[in-house]
Amino acid sequence: MSLYLVTVLTNICLFSFIALSAYLILIVGEVSFGQQAFFGIGAYSLAIFYVYFDLSIIYSIFLGMVICFCLGLLLSLLTIKLSGLYFAMATLAFAEVFRLSMNLVRFPIEKDGRATGLNGPEGFENIRWIFENNIDTLGFFYITLIILTILLFCFFILERSFIMKNARIVGKDLILAQSLGINPRPYRLFFIGTAGGISGLGGALFALASTYIEPAMFGMMLGVHSLAYTIIGGLGLPIGPLLGVFIDIGLLESIRFLSEYRMIIFGGLVAIILIFYPEGIISPRIASRIKRFFFSKGFK
Amino acid sequence: MEFLQTCLDGLLFGSAYSLLALSFSLLFGVMKRVNLAFGSSLLLSAVFALWVDSILSVGIIGIFLVMLGSSAIINIYVEKICFYPHRGNYGAIVSMISSFAIWMQLDDLSSFLLPDRTASFPSFLPDSFFIIDLFIRIDQLFLFFIAVLMTGVFFYVLYKTNYGLLLRGVSFDGELARKLGVNSSRISSFAFAFSGVFGAIAAFLILSTESQVTPFFGFWCTLKGLVAMMLGGIGSLPGAIIGGLFLGLIESNVINYLGAEYRDICTYLILLFILVVKPGGIMGSAILRDERAASERI
Amino acid sequence: MLELKSVKKSFGGINVFEKLTFQLEKGERVGLTGGNGTGKSTLINLATGFLLPDEGEINFGNLSLLNLKPWQIAKLGVRRNFQSVRLSDSLVLKDQFFVSEQKILDNLEMIEVSGIKGFLDRFPSECPLPILRKMEVLRALLSCPSVLFLDEPSAGFSRTELNEFSQFLIQYIPTSTSLVIVEHRTELMELVCTKNWGLFFNEPLRII
Numbered sequence: 001m002s003l004y005l006v007t008v009l010t011n012i013c014l015f016s017f018i019a020l021s022a023y024l025i026l027i028v029g030e031v032s033f034g035q036q037a038f039f040g041i042g043a044y045s046l047a048i049f050y051v052y053f054d055l056s057i058i059y060s061i062f063l064g065m066v067i068c069f070c071l072g073l074l075l076s077l078l079t080i081k082l083s084g085l086y087f088a089m090a091t092l093a094f095a096e097v098f099r100l101s102m103n104l105v106r107f108p109i110e111k112d113g114r115a116t117g118l119n120g121p122e123g124f125e126n127i128r129w130i131f132e133n134n135i136d137t138l139g140f141f142y143i144t145l146i147i148l149t150i151l152l153f154c155f156f157i158l159e160r161s162f163i164m165k166n167a168r169i170v171g172k173d174l175i176l177a178q179s180l181g182i183n184p185r186p187y188r189l190f191f192i193g194t195a196g197g198i199s200g201l202g203g204a205l206f207a208l209a210s211t212y213i214e215p216a217m218f219g220m221m222l223g224v225h226s227l228a229y230t231i232i233g234g235l236g237l238p239i240g241p242l243l244g245v246f247i248d249i250g251l252l253e254s255i256r257f258l259s260e261y262r263m264i265i266f267g268g269l270v271a272i273i274l275i276f277y278p279e280g281i282i283s284p285r286i287a288s289r290i291k292r293f294f295f296s297k298g299f300k
Numbered sequence: 301m302e303f304l305q306t307c308l309d310g311l312l313f314g315s316a317y318s319l320l321a322l323s324f325s326l327l328f329g330v331m332k333r334v335n336l337a338f339g340s341s342l343l344l345s346a347v348f349a350l351w352v353d354s355i356l357s358v359g360i361i362g363i364f365l366v367m368l369g370s371s372a373i374i375n376i377y378v379e380k381i382c383f384y385p386h387r388g389n390y391g392a393i394v395s396m397i398s399s400f401a402i403w404m405q406l407d408d409l410s411s412f413l414l415p416d417r418t419a420s421f422p423s424f425l426p427d428s429f430f431i432i433d434l435f436i437r438i439d440q441l442f443l444f445f446i447a448v449l450m451t452g453v454f455f456y457v458l459y460k461t462n463y464g465l466l467l468r469g470v471s472f473d474g475e476l477a478r479k480l481g482v483n484s485s486r487i488s489s490f491a492f493a494f495s496g497v498f499g500a501i502a503a504f505l506i507l508s509t510e511s512q513v514t515p516f517f518g519f520w521c522t523l524k525g526l527v528a529m530m531l532g533g534i535g536s537l538p539g540a541i542i543g544g545l546f547l548g549l550i551e552s553n554v555i556n557y558l559g560a561e562y563r564d565i566c567t568y569l570i571l572l573f574i575l576v577v578k579p580g581g582i583m584g585s586a587i588l589r590d591e592r593a594a595s596e597r598i
Numbered sequence: 599m600l601e602l603k604s605v606k607k608s609f610g611g612i613n614v615f616e617k618l619t620f621q622l623e624k625g626e627r628v629g630l631t632g633g634n635g636t637g638k639s640t641l642i643n644l645a646t647g648f649l650l651p652d653e654g655e656i657n658f659g660n661l662s663l664l665n666l667k668p669w670q671i672a673k674l675g676v677r678r679n680f681q682s683v684r685l686s687d688s689l690v691l692k693d694q695f696f697v698s699e700q701k702i703l704d705n706l707e708m709i710e711v712s713g714i715k716g717f718l719d720r721f722p723s724e725c726p727l728p729i730l731r732k733m734e735v736l737r738a739l740l741s742c743p744s745v746l747f748l749d750e751p752s753a754g755f756s757r758t759e760l761n762e763f764s765q766f767l768i769q770y771i772p773t774s775t776s777l778v779i780v781e782h783r784t785e786l787m788e789l790v791c792t793k794n795w796g797l798f799f800n801e802p803l804r805i806i
Binding site: 026031078079081082084085086089090092093094096097100101103104220224227228231261262263264266267268269270271272274275278279 | 328334336381382385386391392393394396397398400401402403404405406407408409523526527530534561562564565568569571572575576579
């Protein structure tokens, strides 16, 4: 495979994580403008634990995920009364506070003769794990692919459980959910927290892949893109968000002669897709249709 | 005196935020929709007007008129492609994402018309004067008065004209209004065009006090307008005005006492705090957990 | 068992109930009827926690329901259906019972008698309205409620469908379940219920 293709595929995998986190939040019926913050917190935590504290890479990633999960829980606890635009703006405010404060934190150090560490808007340079372990681009792609596959497997298990079924009802029709005796709060907390963790995992991998992170990478654009990926792809199956990422990064960025007009085409394309498929390409209804087609009729 | 000067600057600049917030509040109050493409529609109309000026040299009045017209047209386009197809009960999220996509599109179109990244925007009345010790720029003062005037026009249209009545009717119960024979498609186009014209006036005044256009202007408008609206309280028109002025006050004071790099952090911290403690905003009433459930008859 | 005591509820200054008192004993089958705006649905919404009364008490056994959320009340076994059918349009009917698979298999006979068996693999948009209404009733019944509120369960039914449906209700609602049917028409409640009340604007309940 050519280097360029591998890079594009790696990017698709990395942005799939944040798209999957947006998916989880959309399932419980909320819109978050702030998933980019968890992506960024994951990336920064990994960099800090790995560079400053010399923790092993596994621990660094894991700690980043735990931090993101806890912050997600905290955010959803704070915003427990909010929904709709209120929730979206609260998450946006949270994300911007994180991004802007990263612009202010400076604590540069030197390690093995190279400048690294937190350095405000100039970013965090030299997160050299892939060089230290001689992992080439293709190798890193396989690593992200394996982690993404494991994650998708977990999603499919979750999808078959009552948790997902109830969460979908909570997101779609809160009144119906309550009349069925479903308490909406635990679903909300768990899903928003988990979404934070998944986004953080993606961010940590992103930091490893690019070896350099700066606050400007985690602006509002990233978060809203992740929402757009999920909405185009559809909320029916966890494959949906991946399809959305593929359409944007895979198709448009790789067709180079289009790259100058990329957003003009992508923007119009998304709006038109949404007119014909308002619930996304793989909508919950289509997912049910697939299930009906493949599985038995009636009971037994 | 320094504090007074800071507050004065904040209020004068905040009036621009108020205008932006009013446009958002109109759409949210009436259509229950968030138009993320709003800021970039203003940017595109400004850039387009400059482009027309560079070819035909229409002058500052011409630029103003072209901006009003093009902004109205762009907003109707946004309405037709993002909002009209998703006007049902569950279309709120989809139309928001759709308008985000169009935001990207409009921003890129603007950068085609703005190859140098920045262009100077004609300013008018670039004088200033002092009252006692307070430094006042005439164009900013003008902006403030226009904002007050525009707010008056806004309330007049909404509460005294036939279209305003229809708008409020559609906002109260779209389904019922349709059954009573209101052409809700035309009303919603009118609302978007009106907010576009309103926003274009605000954008013209802001750009001429800044005397330049950058590609970030669209993003800036959307963000400041939304934040000011949330601070004041969604759907409340007085709330939008107060939210804008409050945002101006916060920003100028933070810049003066803490430094420019803390401006946005403090704004967002205050926004987060207000959303958590008093979600309805400064002027808004208490909100319910689920607006859909509250407005729906079960 | 379930009791509304001198409940007051007003919407925008208009009193729906001034001092409403309503009692439901275990196993009782009650019909409630009344004109538009007399608060038929409001009574259900109050009893199931979707609305809070301005004044008065609502008790279930010894428990006050005023501080409970709708889902807690539903868990206590006070179930309801909705006047405008609430089914997810993206799931086929058999996925919308929200009880365990075992429970469904145990009650296959009931599902068959209700007449929706042929529709279990269809989406709500592919089914006629009577089927959807029956589906909602079944969903509530499968959770073994101790109080069941039915809001306009037979709206849109033909005469024969109504007769079948009343037979179904008489046969399959357990004797320990209290049933409240709220309707405009009185045909169904005359067939099923033992006591029929009339709701009148700002007046106490009257037996009709």
